[in-house]
Amino acid sequence: MKRCADVVIIGGGIIGCTAAYFLSKYTRDVVLLERKGIASEASGANYGMIWEQTRQPGYDLTMARRSLELYPTLINEVFDTDIEYEKKGGMTVFFTELERTAAEIVTRSKQSQGIPLQLLGAPEVRELEPALSEEIMGAVYCHEDAQLNPMLTTIAFARAARKGGVAIYTDTEVLSIRTHNQSVQSVITNRGEIKTSIVLNAAGSWASQIGDMVGLKIPVYPHKLQSFVTEQIPHVLNRVIQGTQIHRDSSLEEAVQGFSYTRNVSAERPRIGQQPFHQGALADNTMLYIKPTVSDNIVCGTTFEFVGHDKNTSYESLTLIAANAKKTLPQLKDVHIIRSWANFDPWTVDGIPIVGETEIGGFIIAAGHGTAMSHGPATAEALAELIVHGKPIPFGEQASITRFTD
Amino acid sequence: MERKTQTSEEKDIILCRCEEVTQKTIEEAIGKGGDTLDSVKRSTRAGMGLCQGRTCQRLVAKILRDKTGKPLEALTPPTSRPPFRPIKLDLLAQEGNKTAERK
Numbered sequence: 001m002k003r004c005a006d007v008v009i010i011g012g013g014i015i016g017c018t019a020a021y022f023l024s025k026y027t028r029d030v031v032l033l034e035r036k037g038i039a040s041e042a043s044g045a046n047y048g049m050i051w052e053q054t055r056q057p058g059y060d061l062t063m064a065r066r067s068l069e070l071y072p073t074l075i076n077e078v079f080d081t082d083i084e085y086e087k088k089g090g091m092t093v094f095f096t097e098l099e100r101t102a103a104e105i106v107t108r109s110k111q112s113q114g115i116p117l118q119l120l121g122a123p124e125v126r127e128l129e130p131a132l133s134e135e136i137m138g139a140v141y142c143h144e145d146a147q148l149n150p151m152l153t154t155i156a157f158a159r160a161a162r163k164g165g166v167a168i169y170t171d172t173e174v175l176s177i178r179t180h181n182q183s184v185q186s187v188i189t190n191r192g193e194i195k196t197s198i199v200l201n202a203a204g205s206w207a208s209q210i211g212d213m214v215g216l217k218i219p220v221y222p223h224k225l226q227s228f229v230t231e232q233i234p235h236v237l238n239r240v241i242q243g244t245q246i247h248r249d250s251s252l253e254e255a256v257q258g259f260s261y262t263r264n265v266s267a268e269r270p271r272i273g274q275q276p277f278h279q280g281a282l283a284d285n286t287m288l289y290i291k292p293t294v295s296d297n298i299v300c301g302t303t304f305e306f307v308g309h310d311k312n313t314s315y316e317s318l319t320l321i322a323a324n325a326k327k328t329l330p331q332l333k334d335v336h337i338i339r340s341w342a343n344f345d346p347w348t349v350d351g352i353p354i355v356g357e358t359e360i361g362g363f364i365i366a367a368g369h370g371t372a373m374s375h376g377p378a379t380a381e382a383l384a385e386l387i388v389h390g391k392p393i394p395f396g397e398q399a400s401i402t403r404f405t406d
Numbered sequence: 407m408e409r410k411t412q413t414s415e416e417k418d419i420i421l422c423r424c425e426e427v428t429q430k431t432i433e434e435a436i437g438k439g440g441d442t443l444d445s446v447k448r449s450t451r452a453g454m455g456l457c458q459g460r461t462c463q464r465l466v467a468k469i470l471r472d473k474t475g476k477p478l479e480a481l482t483p484p485t486s487r488p489p490f491r492p493i494k495l496d497l498l499a500q501e502g503n504k505t506a507e508r509k
Contacts, residue, residue: 037445044448081449151448159438231456231492283506295425295451313488316505322495323502333499336492338456 002167004195005031007387008187010174010210011202012036013043014150014372017157018380019200021078024164026388031194032161032168033187035206039154042204043372045227045343047291047299048150049240050374051090053142057113059395060352064371066378068146074377079156083148084294088239090145092259093125093136093288093328099246102255103140117142131236133330140259147240149294150373157376177213183361184214198362198387205309205344207354207367214360219404220368221276222309222344226317227289227301230335235296241328243288276306276347282316288324290332298332300325306347313340345370355379355399356386365401421469422462424455432466436473443467443481456492 006027009016012034020032034040050068055061075085094103103119110117120139125132128141162168169191177199178185186195201210201218211218246258278285282303289301303317318340326333346368348354353368353375366383369375385391393399417430427450440446443453443466452466453459459466467481 037442037448039448040444155449162439230495315501318488319498319502319505321502322498323500323506326495326499333494333496335495336456337489337495337498338492339454339458339487340489341487 001169001172001189001191002031002194003192005029005167006196007031007198007200008033008194008196009200009202010187011204011206011367012038012154012158012168012170013041013202013204014039014154014157014376015204015366015369015379016200016202017043017154017161018376019202019366019383020161020166020168021157021164022377022380022384023387024161024166026384028165030161030166031196032158032166033172033174033189034168034170035173037170038158038168039151042343042345043154044151045341046150046225046345046373047240047289047301048148048153048373049090049242049291050146050148051142051371052115052144053090053092053110053117053140054371055115055374056351059398060371060375061113061115062394063375063378063382066381067374067376068144070377070381071146071148078160080159081152081156083153083156085146085148085153087144087146089128089141089143090147090240090242091120091125091129092140092242092244093132094139094244094246095135095137095327096246096248097137098248098250098252098255099244099258100137101252102244102246102259103138105256106259107140115142116144129238129241131329131331132241133328136328147291148373153373174210174213177210177363179214179360181361182359184363196362198364200383200387201363201365201367204367204369204372205346207346207365211365214363216358216360216363216401218354218365218367218401219348220354221306221347223276223347223370224305224307224310224342225302225345226313226321226340226342227299228313228318228321228337228340229293230298230300230332231338232296233298233335235292236331237290237292237298237329239292241288241290243324243328245285245287247284276349278304278306283320286320286324288328290325290329297338298329298335300332309344311342313342346372350403352399353379354401355383356393356396356401358401421465422450422452422455422459424457424461425451425453427452427462429469432469433473436470441470441474441476443470446470
Protein backbone atom coordinates (compact mmCIF):
# COMPACT_ATOMS: atom_id res chain seq x y z
CA MET A 1 0.00 0.00 0.00
CA LYS A 2 1.16 3.54 -0.79
CA ARG A 3 2.53 5.46 2.19
CA CYS A 4 1.77 8.98 0.98
CA ALA A 5 -0.61 10.70 -1.44
CA ASP A 6 -1.73 14.15 -2.57
CA VAL A 7 -5.36 13.26 -1.85
CA VAL A 8 -6.91 10.41 0.13
CA ILE A 9 -10.55 9.73 -0.69
CA ILE A 10 -12.60 7.83 1.89
CA GLY A 11 -15.47 5.86 0.36
CA GLY A 12 -15.87 3.70 -2.75
CA GLY A 13 -19.36 4.84 -3.66
CA ILE A 14 -20.36 7.05 -6.56
CA ILE A 15 -19.05 10.28 -4.97
CA GLY A 16 -15.65 8.79 -4.07
CA CYS A 17 -15.24 7.06 -7.44
CA THR A 18 -16.26 10.09 -9.53
CA ALA A 19 -13.94 12.30 -7.47
CA ALA A 20 -11.11 9.80 -7.95
CA TYR A 21 -11.64 9.85 -11.71
CA PHE A 22 -11.80 13.66 -12.04
CA LEU A 23 -8.77 14.14 -9.77
CA SER A 24 -6.81 11.58 -11.79
CA LYS A 25 -6.82 14.06 -14.68
CA TYR A 26 -4.60 16.38 -12.63
CA THR A 27 -2.53 14.18 -10.34
CA ARG A 28 -1.43 10.56 -10.34
CA ASP A 29 -1.13 10.61 -6.61
CA VAL A 30 -4.66 9.84 -5.45
CA VAL A 31 -5.63 7.02 -3.08
CA LEU A 32 -9.18 5.77 -2.58
CA LEU A 33 -9.97 3.74 0.52
CA GLU A 34 -13.09 1.58 0.75
CA ARG A 35 -14.12 -0.43 3.81
CA LYS A 36 -15.90 -3.10 1.71
CA GLY A 37 -16.00 -3.20 -2.11
CA ILE A 38 -16.77 -0.64 -4.82
CA ALA A 39 -20.53 0.18 -4.82
CA SER A 40 -21.14 -2.11 -1.83
CA GLU A 41 -23.60 0.20 -0.13
CA ALA A 42 -26.11 2.79 -1.37
CA SER A 43 -24.36 3.29 -4.73
CA GLY A 44 -25.05 -0.33 -5.60
CA ALA A 45 -28.59 -0.43 -4.27
CA ASN A 46 -30.51 2.68 -5.37
CA TYR A 47 -32.88 3.33 -8.27
CA GLY A 48 -30.36 5.08 -10.54
CA MET A 49 -32.54 8.12 -11.16
CA ILE A 50 -30.75 11.06 -12.79
CA TRP A 51 -33.69 13.37 -12.36
CA GLU A 52 -34.04 17.07 -12.88
CA GLN A 53 -37.72 17.29 -11.89
CA THR A 54 -37.14 16.80 -8.17
CA ARG A 55 -34.28 19.31 -7.89
CA GLN A 56 -34.32 22.57 -5.96
CA PRO A 57 -33.03 25.73 -7.66
CA GLY A 58 -29.42 26.73 -6.91
CA TYR A 59 -26.77 24.18 -5.94
CA ASP A 60 -29.01 21.12 -6.32
CA LEU A 61 -30.30 21.94 -9.81
CA THR A 62 -26.90 23.18 -11.02
CA MET A 63 -25.20 19.90 -10.06
CA ALA A 64 -27.98 17.75 -11.51
CA ARG A 65 -27.98 19.64 -14.82
CA ARG A 66 -24.20 19.61 -15.17
CA SER A 67 -24.16 15.85 -14.53
CA LEU A 68 -26.84 15.32 -17.19
CA GLU A 69 -24.47 17.14 -19.56
CA LEU A 70 -21.43 15.13 -18.45
CA TYR A 71 -22.84 11.60 -18.58
CA PRO A 72 -23.12 11.28 -22.40
CA THR A 73 -19.48 12.40 -22.84
CA LEU A 74 -18.29 10.04 -20.13
CA ILE A 75 -20.19 7.19 -21.77
CA ASN A 76 -18.74 7.93 -25.21
CA GLU A 77 -15.20 8.78 -24.23
CA VAL A 78 -14.31 7.31 -20.86
CA PHE A 79 -16.23 4.21 -19.76
CA ASP A 80 -15.19 0.82 -21.10
CA THR A 81 -18.49 -0.82 -20.14
CA ASP A 82 -22.18 -0.10 -20.65
CA ILE A 83 -23.85 1.69 -17.71
CA GLU A 84 -27.40 1.27 -19.08
CA TYR A 85 -27.93 5.02 -19.31
CA GLU A 86 -31.25 6.00 -20.88
CA LYS A 87 -32.84 9.40 -21.15
CA LYS A 88 -36.47 8.36 -21.11
CA GLY A 89 -38.06 11.07 -19.01
CA GLY A 90 -39.23 10.75 -15.42
CA MET A 91 -42.80 10.39 -14.20
CA THR A 92 -44.39 11.06 -10.80
CA VAL A 93 -47.84 9.49 -10.86
CA PHE A 94 -50.86 10.37 -8.72
CA PHE A 95 -54.25 8.89 -7.89
CA THR A 96 -56.38 11.58 -6.18
CA GLU A 97 -57.86 15.05 -6.72
CA LEU A 98 -55.79 16.39 -3.83
CA GLU A 99 -52.62 15.15 -5.47
CA ARG A 100 -53.68 16.64 -8.79
CA THR A 101 -54.23 20.07 -7.20
CA ALA A 102 -50.82 19.86 -5.53
CA ALA A 103 -49.27 18.68 -8.81
CA GLU A 104 -50.64 21.76 -10.59
CA ILE A 105 -49.11 24.06 -7.98
CA VAL A 106 -45.77 22.24 -8.04
CA THR A 107 -45.62 22.13 -11.85
CA ARG A 108 -46.31 25.86 -12.18
CA SER A 109 -43.73 26.76 -9.56
CA LYS A 110 -41.06 24.47 -11.09
CA GLN A 111 -41.76 25.81 -14.57
CA SER A 112 -41.11 29.31 -13.27
CA GLN A 113 -37.70 28.05 -12.03
CA GLY A 114 -36.91 26.87 -15.55
CA ILE A 115 -37.47 23.15 -15.00
CA PRO A 116 -39.43 21.79 -17.98
CA LEU A 117 -42.21 19.97 -16.12
CA GLN A 118 -45.40 18.92 -17.82
CA LEU A 119 -48.65 17.86 -16.21
CA LEU A 120 -49.97 14.76 -17.94
CA GLY A 121 -53.57 13.55 -17.86
CA ALA A 122 -54.53 9.88 -17.60
CA PRO A 123 -54.63 9.27 -21.40
CA GLU A 124 -51.15 10.76 -21.88
CA VAL A 125 -49.77 8.68 -19.01
CA ARG A 126 -51.16 5.51 -20.53
CA GLU A 127 -49.84 6.43 -23.94
CA LEU A 128 -46.31 6.54 -22.51
CA GLU A 129 -46.84 3.62 -20.13
CA PRO A 130 -49.77 1.43 -21.24
CA ALA A 131 -49.33 -1.07 -18.40
CA LEU A 132 -49.94 1.46 -15.62
CA SER A 133 -53.19 1.27 -13.64
CA GLU A 134 -56.35 2.86 -14.97
CA GLU A 135 -56.80 4.38 -11.52
CA ILE A 136 -53.90 6.76 -12.16
CA MET A 137 -55.27 10.27 -12.67
CA GLY A 138 -52.17 11.84 -14.12
CA ALA A 139 -48.48 12.46 -13.68
CA VAL A 140 -45.85 15.14 -13.46
CA TYR A 141 -43.40 14.48 -16.29
CA CYS A 142 -39.96 15.83 -17.16
CA HIS A 143 -38.42 14.81 -20.47
CA GLU A 144 -34.91 15.74 -19.27
CA ASP A 145 -34.88 12.96 -16.65
CA ALA A 146 -32.63 9.97 -17.23
CA GLN A 147 -31.89 6.66 -15.54
CA LEU A 148 -28.87 4.36 -15.32
CA ASN A 149 -27.56 1.26 -13.57
CA PRO A 150 -26.00 2.70 -10.39
CA MET A 151 -23.78 -0.26 -9.63
CA LEU A 152 -22.29 -0.47 -13.12
CA THR A 153 -21.84 3.31 -13.20
CA THR A 154 -19.90 3.37 -9.94
CA ILE A 155 -17.72 0.47 -11.10
CA ALA A 156 -17.12 2.22 -14.45
CA PHE A 157 -15.87 5.35 -12.64
CA ALA A 158 -13.63 3.23 -10.41
CA ARG A 159 -12.12 1.55 -13.47
CA ALA A 160 -11.55 4.89 -15.21
CA ALA A 161 -9.89 6.22 -12.04
CA ARG A 162 -7.63 3.17 -11.81
CA LYS A 163 -6.66 3.64 -15.44
CA GLY A 164 -5.76 7.24 -14.57
CA GLY A 165 -3.37 6.04 -11.88
CA VAL A 166 -5.56 6.17 -8.75
CA ALA A 167 -4.67 3.52 -6.18
CA ILE A 168 -7.93 1.95 -5.00
CA TYR A 169 -7.77 -0.16 -1.84
CA THR A 170 -10.92 -2.14 -1.04
CA ASP A 171 -11.45 -4.06 2.22
CA THR A 172 -9.51 -1.22 3.81
CA GLU A 173 -11.03 0.50 6.81
CA VAL A 174 -10.11 3.96 8.03
CA LEU A 175 -9.45 3.77 11.77
CA SER A 176 -8.44 7.37 12.51
CA ILE A 177 -7.21 10.59 10.98
CA ARG A 178 -4.18 12.37 12.39
CA THR A 179 -4.27 16.16 12.50
CA HIS A 180 -1.75 18.81 13.58
CA ASN A 181 -2.62 22.48 14.20
CA GLN A 182 -6.15 21.79 12.91
CA SER A 183 -4.82 20.40 9.62
CA VAL A 184 -4.89 16.90 8.18
CA GLN A 185 -1.58 14.97 8.43
CA SER A 186 -2.35 11.34 7.69
CA VAL A 187 -5.00 8.64 7.50
CA ILE A 188 -4.56 5.49 9.54
CA THR A 189 -6.12 2.32 8.16
CA ASN A 190 -6.17 -1.33 9.16
CA ARG A 191 -3.41 -1.74 6.54
CA GLY A 192 -1.16 1.08 7.61
CA GLU A 193 -0.77 4.85 7.58
CA ILE A 194 -0.91 7.14 4.53
CA LYS A 195 0.52 10.65 4.79
CA THR A 196 -1.56 13.28 3.04
CA SER A 197 -2.58 16.92 3.37
CA ILE A 198 -6.02 16.42 1.81
CA VAL A 199 -8.75 14.01 2.87
CA LEU A 200 -12.04 13.81 0.99
CA ASN A 201 -14.81 12.40 3.17
CA ALA A 202 -17.07 10.63 0.67
CA ALA A 203 -18.36 8.08 3.16
CA GLY A 204 -22.05 8.62 2.39
CA SER A 205 -24.25 7.79 5.36
CA TRP A 206 -21.11 6.99 7.39
CA ALA A 207 -19.74 10.51 6.85
CA SER A 208 -20.45 11.56 10.44
CA GLN A 209 -18.29 8.71 11.80
CA ILE A 210 -15.40 9.95 9.63
CA GLY A 211 -16.10 13.52 10.82
CA ASP A 212 -15.82 12.34 14.44
CA MET A 213 -12.22 11.32 13.69
CA VAL A 214 -11.28 14.98 13.27
CA GLY A 215 -13.72 16.29 15.88
CA LEU A 216 -16.18 17.65 13.34
CA LYS A 217 -19.94 17.10 13.72
CA ILE A 218 -21.36 16.26 10.29
CA PRO A 219 -25.18 16.08 10.37
CA VAL A 220 -25.66 13.27 7.85
CA TYR A 221 -27.92 10.42 8.95
CA PRO A 222 -28.65 7.01 7.41
CA HIS A 223 -32.16 7.02 5.96
CA LYS A 224 -33.16 3.41 5.47
CA LEU A 225 -34.91 2.48 2.23
CA GLN A 226 -36.14 -1.05 1.56
CA SER A 227 -36.64 -2.50 -1.91
CA PHE A 228 -37.27 -5.77 -3.67
CA VAL A 229 -36.77 -7.05 -7.19
CA THR A 230 -39.00 -9.34 -9.21
CA GLU A 231 -38.11 -12.15 -11.55
CA GLN A 232 -37.59 -11.23 -15.21
CA ILE A 233 -40.88 -10.60 -16.97
CA PRO A 234 -41.82 -9.64 -20.52
CA HIS A 235 -41.21 -5.92 -21.13
CA VAL A 236 -44.09 -3.92 -19.61
CA LEU A 237 -42.57 -0.67 -18.41
CA ASN A 238 -40.30 1.84 -20.16
CA ARG A 239 -39.11 4.14 -17.40
CA VAL A 240 -38.81 4.70 -13.66
CA ILE A 241 -42.11 5.59 -12.02
CA GLN A 242 -42.24 7.52 -8.76
CA GLY A 243 -45.21 8.19 -6.48
CA THR A 244 -45.91 10.91 -3.95
CA GLN A 245 -45.93 10.98 -0.16
CA ILE A 246 -49.41 12.45 0.01
CA HIS A 247 -52.00 10.85 2.32
CA ARG A 248 -55.78 10.93 2.04
CA ASP A 249 -55.99 13.24 5.06
CA SER A 250 -53.12 15.57 4.06
CA SER A 251 -53.81 19.31 3.86
CA LEU A 252 -53.07 21.01 0.54
CA GLU A 253 -49.90 22.50 2.04
CA GLU A 254 -48.76 19.03 3.14
CA ALA A 255 -49.70 17.67 -0.27
CA VAL A 256 -47.43 20.18 -2.00
CA GLN A 257 -44.63 19.12 0.38
CA GLY A 258 -45.50 15.51 -0.44
CA PHE A 259 -44.11 15.97 -3.91
CA SER A 260 -40.75 16.22 -2.14
CA TYR A 261 -39.70 18.96 -4.54
CA THR A 262 -40.29 21.82 -2.24
CA ARG A 263 -38.07 21.65 0.81
CA ASN A 264 -36.90 25.22 1.29
CA VAL A 265 -33.13 25.63 1.47
CA SER A 266 -33.19 29.18 2.78
CA ALA A 267 -35.60 28.36 5.62
CA GLU A 268 -34.58 28.44 9.26
CA ARG A 269 -30.98 27.27 9.74
CA PRO A 270 -31.02 23.60 10.73
CA ARG A 271 -29.36 22.61 13.99
CA ILE A 272 -26.54 20.10 14.12
CA GLY A 273 -27.72 18.03 17.08
CA GLN A 274 -31.26 17.44 15.78
CA GLN A 275 -31.91 13.73 15.47
CA PRO A 276 -34.21 13.02 12.57
CA PHE A 277 -37.37 10.96 13.02
CA HIS A 278 -40.52 10.12 11.09
CA GLN A 279 -44.00 10.66 12.44
CA GLY A 280 -46.60 7.93 12.24
CA ALA A 281 -46.40 4.25 11.38
CA LEU A 282 -44.31 2.69 8.63
CA ALA A 283 -47.45 2.68 6.45
CA ASP A 284 -47.40 6.51 6.61
CA ASN A 285 -43.81 6.63 5.42
CA THR A 286 -43.91 4.83 2.12
CA MET A 287 -43.22 6.14 -1.35
CA LEU A 288 -43.63 4.29 -4.58
CA TYR A 289 -40.71 3.61 -6.90
CA ILE A 290 -40.93 1.14 -9.76
CA LYS A 291 -37.87 0.74 -11.92
CA PRO A 292 -37.64 -1.57 -14.91
CA THR A 293 -34.07 -2.78 -15.27
CA VAL A 294 -32.49 -3.40 -18.66
CA SER A 295 -32.92 -7.11 -18.03
CA ASP A 296 -36.66 -6.56 -17.31
CA ASN A 297 -36.55 -7.41 -13.67
CA ILE A 298 -38.68 -4.82 -11.88
CA VAL A 299 -37.25 -3.09 -8.81
CA CYS A 300 -39.90 -1.82 -6.36
CA GLY A 301 -39.62 0.43 -3.32
CA THR A 302 -39.82 1.86 -0.70
CA THR A 303 -40.37 2.68 2.96
CA PHE A 304 -38.49 5.35 4.94
CA GLU A 305 -37.02 4.77 8.42
CA PHE A 306 -34.38 6.19 10.75
CA VAL A 307 -33.02 3.10 12.48
CA GLY A 308 -29.27 3.56 12.21
CA HIS A 309 -27.43 1.17 9.91
CA ASP A 310 -29.75 -1.82 10.42
CA LYS A 311 -29.67 -3.58 7.07
CA ASN A 312 -32.40 -6.17 7.64
CA THR A 313 -35.47 -6.09 5.47
CA SER A 314 -38.82 -6.43 7.20
CA TYR A 315 -41.95 -8.32 6.23
CA GLU A 316 -44.10 -5.26 6.98
CA SER A 317 -42.07 -3.04 4.67
CA LEU A 318 -42.12 -5.57 1.82
CA THR A 319 -45.91 -5.93 2.10
CA LEU A 320 -46.41 -2.15 1.94
CA ILE A 321 -44.11 -1.86 -1.07
CA ALA A 322 -45.95 -4.73 -2.77
CA ALA A 323 -49.33 -3.05 -2.16
CA ASN A 324 -48.12 0.21 -3.69
CA ALA A 325 -46.52 -1.57 -6.64
CA LYS A 326 -49.64 -3.61 -7.41
CA LYS A 327 -51.86 -0.53 -7.20
CA THR A 328 -49.66 1.24 -9.75
CA LEU A 329 -48.78 -1.61 -12.10
CA PRO A 330 -51.52 -4.24 -11.64
CA GLN A 331 -49.77 -6.91 -13.75
CA LEU A 332 -47.14 -7.19 -11.03
CA LYS A 333 -49.55 -9.10 -8.81
CA ASP A 334 -48.77 -12.41 -10.53
CA VAL A 335 -45.02 -11.83 -10.63
CA HIS A 336 -42.57 -13.38 -8.17
CA ILE A 337 -40.26 -11.45 -5.89
CA ILE A 338 -36.77 -12.95 -5.80
CA ARG A 339 -34.73 -10.70 -3.52
CA SER A 340 -35.10 -7.84 -1.07
CA TRP A 341 -32.55 -5.45 0.43
CA ALA A 342 -32.12 -2.26 2.38
CA ASN A 343 -29.80 0.65 1.67
CA PHE A 344 -29.05 3.88 3.46
CA ASP A 345 -29.65 7.16 1.74
CA PRO A 346 -27.34 9.72 3.31
CA TRP A 347 -29.93 12.17 4.69
CA THR A 348 -29.63 15.85 5.59
CA VAL A 349 -32.40 17.98 7.03
CA ASP A 350 -32.77 20.25 3.98
CA GLY A 351 -32.18 17.58 1.35
CA ILE A 352 -28.99 19.28 0.17
CA PRO A 353 -25.67 17.42 0.53
CA ILE A 354 -22.72 18.77 2.50
CA VAL A 355 -19.91 19.61 0.10
CA GLY A 356 -16.78 21.71 0.47
CA GLU A 357 -13.99 22.70 2.84
CA THR A 358 -14.27 22.74 6.62
CA GLU A 359 -12.61 24.38 9.61
CA ILE A 360 -10.09 21.50 9.59
CA GLY A 361 -7.40 22.31 7.03
CA GLY A 362 -7.39 19.83 4.16
CA PHE A 363 -10.53 18.03 5.38
CA ILE A 364 -13.11 18.24 2.60
CA ILE A 365 -16.60 16.77 2.76
CA ALA A 366 -18.73 15.47 -0.11
CA ALA A 367 -21.49 13.51 1.58
CA GLY A 368 -25.17 13.55 2.47
CA HIS A 369 -26.37 12.99 -1.09
CA GLY A 370 -29.82 11.48 -1.38
CA THR A 371 -29.21 12.06 -5.07
CA ALA A 372 -25.59 11.05 -5.53
CA MET A 373 -26.05 9.36 -8.91
CA SER A 374 -27.49 12.60 -10.19
CA HIS A 375 -24.91 14.90 -8.54
CA GLY A 376 -21.83 12.66 -8.79
CA PRO A 377 -19.98 13.72 -11.95
CA ALA A 378 -20.66 17.46 -11.48
CA THR A 379 -19.70 17.30 -7.81
CA ALA A 380 -16.46 15.53 -8.68
CA GLU A 381 -15.66 18.07 -11.38
CA ALA A 382 -16.23 20.92 -8.91
CA LEU A 383 -14.19 19.19 -6.18
CA ALA A 384 -11.25 18.68 -8.56
CA GLU A 385 -11.40 22.39 -9.46
CA LEU A 386 -11.49 23.25 -5.76
CA ILE A 387 -8.65 20.93 -4.75
CA VAL A 388 -6.39 21.58 -7.74
CA HIS A 389 -7.12 25.21 -8.63
CA GLY A 390 -8.76 26.55 -5.48
CA LYS A 391 -11.85 27.45 -7.49
CA PRO A 392 -15.01 27.89 -5.39
CA ILE A 393 -17.87 25.40 -5.82
CA PRO A 394 -20.88 26.88 -7.69
CA PHE A 395 -23.58 27.89 -5.15
CA GLY A 396 -21.13 26.47 -2.61
CA GLU A 397 -22.66 28.39 0.32
CA GLN A 398 -25.86 26.31 -0.04
CA ALA A 399 -23.89 23.07 0.31
CA SER A 400 -21.38 24.27 2.92
CA ILE A 401 -21.31 22.72 6.39
CA THR A 402 -21.37 26.29 7.71
CA ARG A 403 -25.13 26.43 7.04
CA PHE A 404 -25.70 24.34 10.16
CA THR A 405 -25.61 25.89 13.61
CA ASP A 406 -24.51 24.35 16.87
CA MET B 407 -2.23 -29.19 -9.23
CA GLU B 408 -2.03 -29.49 -13.03
CA ARG B 409 -5.26 -28.47 -14.77
CA LYS B 410 -6.34 -29.53 -18.22
CA THR B 411 -6.42 -26.59 -20.67
CA GLN B 412 -10.00 -25.98 -21.74
CA THR B 413 -11.19 -25.60 -25.29
CA SER B 414 -13.07 -22.47 -26.35
CA GLU B 415 -16.27 -24.54 -26.51
CA GLU B 416 -15.93 -25.47 -22.89
CA LYS B 417 -15.53 -21.80 -22.01
CA ASP B 418 -18.94 -21.10 -23.55
CA ILE B 419 -20.51 -23.29 -20.88
CA ILE B 420 -23.28 -21.47 -19.07
CA LEU B 421 -22.53 -21.42 -15.37
CA CYS B 422 -25.37 -19.20 -14.16
CA ARG B 423 -28.39 -20.65 -15.93
CA CYS B 424 -30.91 -18.08 -14.70
CA GLU B 425 -28.93 -15.16 -16.15
CA GLU B 426 -27.16 -17.17 -18.88
CA VAL B 427 -23.68 -16.13 -17.83
CA THR B 428 -20.86 -18.16 -19.40
CA GLN B 429 -17.65 -19.36 -17.84
CA LYS B 430 -15.80 -17.05 -20.25
CA THR B 431 -17.69 -13.97 -19.02
CA ILE B 432 -16.92 -14.87 -15.43
CA GLU B 433 -13.23 -15.40 -16.19
CA GLU B 434 -13.12 -12.04 -17.96
CA ALA B 435 -14.69 -10.33 -14.94
CA ILE B 436 -12.03 -11.90 -12.72
CA GLY B 437 -9.36 -10.78 -15.22
CA LYS B 438 -10.64 -7.20 -14.90
CA GLY B 439 -10.02 -7.29 -11.17
CA GLY B 440 -13.12 -8.98 -9.71
CA ASP B 441 -11.73 -11.00 -6.84
CA THR B 442 -14.79 -11.74 -4.69
CA LEU B 443 -18.11 -13.47 -5.37
CA ASP B 444 -19.83 -10.16 -4.81
CA SER B 445 -17.73 -8.19 -7.31
CA VAL B 446 -18.12 -10.92 -9.95
CA LYS B 447 -21.86 -10.94 -9.31
CA ARG B 448 -22.06 -7.16 -9.58
CA SER B 449 -20.29 -7.02 -12.92
CA THR B 450 -21.73 -10.15 -14.62
CA ARG B 451 -25.20 -10.73 -13.01
CA ALA B 452 -24.16 -14.31 -12.16
CA GLY B 453 -26.31 -15.27 -9.18
CA MET B 454 -28.84 -12.47 -9.59
CA GLY B 455 -31.54 -14.57 -11.28
CA LEU B 456 -34.50 -16.58 -10.12
CA CYS B 457 -32.47 -19.05 -8.04
CA GLN B 458 -30.27 -16.29 -6.52
CA GLY B 459 -27.03 -18.20 -7.01
CA ARG B 460 -28.14 -21.46 -5.43
CA THR B 461 -26.78 -23.34 -8.46
CA CYS B 462 -23.86 -21.28 -9.75
CA GLN B 463 -22.34 -19.83 -6.59
CA ARG B 464 -20.17 -22.85 -5.84
CA LEU B 465 -18.97 -23.03 -9.46
CA VAL B 466 -18.05 -19.34 -9.54
CA ALA B 467 -16.28 -19.72 -6.19
CA LYS B 468 -14.17 -22.56 -7.59
CA ILE B 469 -13.11 -20.48 -10.61
CA LEU B 470 -12.23 -17.63 -8.26
CA ARG B 471 -10.15 -20.00 -6.16
CA ASP B 472 -8.27 -21.24 -9.23
CA LYS B 473 -7.69 -17.74 -10.63
CA THR B 474 -6.91 -15.83 -7.45
CA GLY B 475 -5.43 -18.51 -5.23
CA LYS B 476 -7.83 -17.58 -2.44
CA PRO B 477 -9.08 -20.60 -0.45
CA LEU B 478 -12.81 -21.41 -0.85
CA GLU B 479 -13.49 -20.54 2.79
CA ALA B 480 -12.16 -17.01 2.24
CA LEU B 481 -14.52 -16.40 -0.67
CA THR B 482 -17.41 -15.20 1.44
CA PRO B 483 -20.80 -15.65 -0.23
CA PRO B 484 -22.70 -12.48 -1.21
CA THR B 485 -25.31 -11.51 1.35
CA SER B 486 -28.36 -13.70 1.10
CA ARG B 487 -31.67 -11.84 1.46
CA PRO B 488 -35.30 -12.81 1.86
CA PRO B 489 -37.41 -14.24 0.34
CA PHE B 490 -35.72 -17.64 0.50
CA ARG B 491 -37.95 -18.92 -2.29
CA PRO B 492 -39.61 -16.71 -4.94
CA ILE B 493 -42.93 -15.44 -3.58
CA LYS B 494 -45.89 -14.03 -5.49
CA LEU B 495 -46.13 -10.25 -5.16
CA ASP B 496 -49.90 -10.41 -4.63
CA LEU B 497 -49.50 -12.44 -1.42
CA LEU B 498 -47.50 -9.58 0.08
CA ALA B 499 -49.71 -6.89 -1.47
CA GLN B 500 -52.86 -8.26 0.19
CA GLU B 501 -51.14 -8.10 3.59
CA GLY B 502 -49.86 -4.60 2.83
CA ASN B 503 -53.34 -3.36 1.99
CA LYS B 504 -54.65 -4.71 5.30
CA THR B 505 -51.89 -2.86 7.19
CA ALA B 506 -52.60 0.38 5.33
CA GLU B 507 -56.36 0.10 6.05
CA ARG B 508 -55.86 -0.65 9.77
CA LYS B 509 -54.13 2.62 10.45
